[in-house]
Amino acid sequence: MNPKYKSFLLSLLGRWVFQTLFFLNKVSIKGEENLLKLIKSGDPVMLCVWHGRLLFPSWYTRNHTTLHIISSRHPDSEILAPILKHWGYRLIRGSKEMTEIFKKGGIIAVTNDGPKGPARIAKSGSVGLAIKNNVQIITVTGSATKYWQMKSWDRFMLPKPFGKIQIVVSPPLNITNKPSTSEEVQLLSKFMNHYQDMADKLTRKIP
Numbered sequence: 001m002n003p004k005y006k007s008f009l010l011s012l013l014g015r016w017v018f019q020t021l022f023f024l025n026k027v028s029i030k031g032e033e034n035l036l037k038l039i040k041s042g043d044p045v046m047l048c049v050w051h052g053r054l055l056f057p058s059w060y061t062r063n064h065t066t067l068h069i070i071s072s073r074h075p076d077s078e079i080l081a082p083i084l085k086h087w088g089y090r091l092i093r094g095s096k097e098m099t100e101i102f103k104k105g106g107i108i109a110v111t112n113d114g115p116k117g118p119a120r121i122a123k124s125g126s127v128g129l130a131i132k133n134n135v136q137i138i139t140v141t142g143s144a145t146k147y148w149q150m151k152s153w154d155r156f157m158l159p160k161p162f163g164k165i166q167i168v169v170s171p172p173l174n175i176t177n178k179p180s181t182s183e184e185v186q187l188l189s190k191f192m193n194h195y196q197d198m199a200d201k202l203t204r205k206i207p
Contacts, residue, residue: 002073015083023061024161025144030202031169034138038172039065044102044135046126048192051114052154053199054080056142060167061109062087068101068108097131102133111190119151122188122198124181127173137173139192142166143199168199 037113038045047067049057061067071081071091081091089109092098098108112122130137145161150156159165 003115015086017053018059018083018172019063021159021161022165024093025163025165027060027160027165027167028202029167029169030198031171034169035061035064035173036046038136038138039107044105044133046102046130046135046137047107047109047123048112048126048137048139048140048188049109050120050154050192050196051111051117051145052119052152052156053196054111055156055158055164056167056199057140058084058087058089060142061140062089066090066094068097068106070098070110071106076137095185099128102135108119113154114174119144119154120189120193122185122192124184127175127179127184127188131175131178135193137175137188139170141168141192141196143196143203145200147204164203166199166202168195168202170195 047057047061058069066088068090069084069092071084071093084091090102092108101108110126112126113119127137129135142165144157144159144163144165146160148158148160150158170191173188175187179187
């Protein structure tokens with residue numbers, strides 16, 4: 001089968017499956033006021049997410065704002081891209097586009113451990129870019145009481161029907177000074193994992 005045709009069929013099926021699964025779960029939100037406050041302020045925002053939990057912030061955030069998402073040419077992104085576009089997201093590539101969007105007070109989602117991992121360890125660059133452009137950094141993530149977990153590098157989580165989905169929205173990351181590269185990786189990873197662990201504990205699941 002033609003790879004483009006295959007990606008189209010998978011994305012079409014995925015869109016239907018994802019929307020159905022969220023509809024068949026009870027969804028709870030913790031920290032929603034953090035996102036709403038930032039949207040109201042008009043400040044630029046970098047929304048940091050883990051690749052394995054990308055589905056949760058993607059489904060949730062679409063109801064609140066126009067979001068730009070960094071998209072790579074990795075096969076996973078080619079499948080997810082049409083789904084994200086259908087949900088109203090705008091896909092971008094490269095730091096130049098990011099800078100222009102931040103100047104306009106936009107919100108950009110970044111998968112900080114993508115596209116190939118290692119899982120739940122942030123790559124360097126995001127914090128420095130945020131400081132340079134006076135951008136607020138938050139993380140949005142989620143977990144579920146019932147789920148499938150893929151045997152991929154990111155342990156991608158897909159909620160099963162008839163359970164509870166927990167979404168967690170963090171307050172902005174407090175940055176006082178520009179960190180070194182190693183400090184940035186540690187700082188952002190610790191920040192994101194704190195709220196990921198919170199979501200997992202709220203669903204009594206520690207994958």
